[in-house]
Amino acid sequence: MKTLQAQQVVEAVRQLPSLPAVVIELLQSADKDDVNADELANKIALDQALAAKALKVANSPFYGLQSKVASIQDATVILGLRQIRSLVAAAAVTGAFAQSRHSWFDQRLFWQHCVGVALCARTLAAEAGVSEDGAFTAGLLHDIGRLVLVTCFPDEYREALAYQKKHDCFLLTAERDVLGLDHAQVGQALAERWHFAPSIQAAVAHHHAPEEATADSLAGVVHVADVMAHALDLCPREDELVPPLSAVAWNRLGIDWGRFKQMLATVEDQFEDVCTALNI
Numbered sequence: 001m002k003t004l005q006a007q008q009v010v011e012a013v014r015q016l017p018s019l020p021a022v023v024i025e026l027l028q029s030a031d032k033d034d035v036n037a038d039e040l041a042n043k044i045a046l047d048q049a050l051a052a053k054a055l056k057v058a059n060s061p062f063y064g065l066q067s068k069v070a071s072i073q074d075a076t077v078i079l080g081l082r083q084i085r086s087l088v089a090a091a092a093v094t095g096a097f098a099q100s101r102h103s104w105f106d107q108r109l110f111w112q113h114c115v116g117v118a119l120c121a122r123t124l125a126a127e128a129g130v131s132e133d134g135a136f137t138a139g140l141l142h143d144i145g146r147l148v149l150v151t152c153f154p155d156e157y158r159e160a161l162a163y164q165k166k167h168d169c170f171l172l173t174a175e176r177d178v179l180g181l182d183h184a185q186v187g188q189a190l191a192e193r194w195h196f197a198p199s200i201q202a203a204v205a206h207h208h209a210p211e212e213a214t215a216d217s218l219a220g221v222v223h224v225a226d227v228m229a230h231a232l233d234l235c236p237r238e239d240e241l242v243p244p245l246s247a248v249a250w251n252r253l254g255i256d257w258g259r260f261k262q263m264l265a266t267v268e269d270q271f272e273d274v275c276t277a278l279n280i
Helices: 006-015 021-031 037-046 048-058 072-079 081-093 107-128 132-141 144-152 154-167 171-179 183-193 198-206 218-232 247-253 257-277
Strands: none
Touching (some): 072 081, 081 132, 107 132, 107 144, 107 218, 107 247, 132 198, 144 183
C-alpha cells in the first residue's frame, strides 16, 4: 500500500466539517486573557446542545461546586473564563466526530484515553505553574490526528494498527512504517485548519517529541501526561505499551518523584467523574 502524502492529509482535513464558530473562538483565545467573558458566555448559550453538555460537566463532582449552576453565564462567574473555555472545548470536541463505523477502532476508549491525558496534564500544570486549563485542553486534543486518520483513511489506518499488533511495537512506529507519517503530524494539520491557539498547536504537534518544542511549551506537559495516562492503565488494552518518557520533558517540569506519585492517585479519583459527565 502506498504511503500517505502530506498534501493528501491537508486535503482530507479541508473536507472535514468545522467546529461551531464559538468553539473555534474559544480555542483561538486559549492564550489570551483580554476576552469579554460575558460576550463569550452569551454566544455559548445560543448553542443549546453545547451549553447543556457543558453545564453537565460544570455540575459534575470534578468541579465540586456547592450548588448547581443553571446557566453558562453563572458557570462563567463561578468557575472563571479559563475553566469555561476548557470544559466547553471538551464538550464540543468529543462530539465533533461522528461515532466510528469501524469495529476495529473503539472511539469510546480513544476519548477515555484523551480525558485521562487531559486530567494528567491539568494536574502536572498546577504543580509546574503553567496554565491548567490550557494544559487540559491540549491534553484532550493531543491525539486528534488519530481520529482524522480513522475518518479519512480507514483502510490505511487499519493496516497500521494490524502492523502494530503483529510487530508488538509502538503506535507511532507502526504509523510511520506503514503510512509514512504519524498522527502528531496529522493532528498538527487539523489544529492549523481549525485555528487552535499556538500553544495547543505546538502541544498536538510535539507531544511525542517535546525536545523539539520550547521549554515553556505545553508539549512537554502533555508528553509526560500521556506517559502517565498509559502507566495508569485507565483504558485497559491487551496491546498497550507505555511510551518512553522524555528526560528533557521530565526535567523541565521539575516535579519531585514523591509528589508525582501522589498526583497519579488524584487523576484516578477524577477520571470516572469526567468521563461520565462527557458521556464517554
